[in-house]
Amino acid sequence: MYADKLLDAYKEAKNYIQDKQIAADLGISKQKISGIRNGTCYLTENEAIFLAEATNIDIHEALIYLAADKAKSYKAQRAWADITAKLSRQGFRGLALGMTGLLVFNNPKVQYALCTLC
16 A cells, blocks of 8 residues: 555654654544554545655655555556556656646647647
8 A cells, every 4th residue: 555655754754663653743643544554544635745745755646646545446446556557667757747748738728729830
């Protein structure tokens, strides 16, 4: 689970010994940290961003892996597994640039501007 990676990276960066120290920084209960560790609870997007920024992990990567952790159906889990495998193989930056390009060129205003230029 990626949430464990974020929690462990934060714990190491802060030289913490116990998860309750992380819980205090996040403003959540130590029971929620325990739930996150055993897979019954999930980090919120804001919590994941806080942990990622504090540990120099790309926040986009953290949010993608967080979404993968939250997948409930088998089909969604398989799709996220494929996406995260591509992230691992190609490096996150390459995929992020590709997704950004896709989003930009799917914008009708950009397509119109490109057609006008041609």
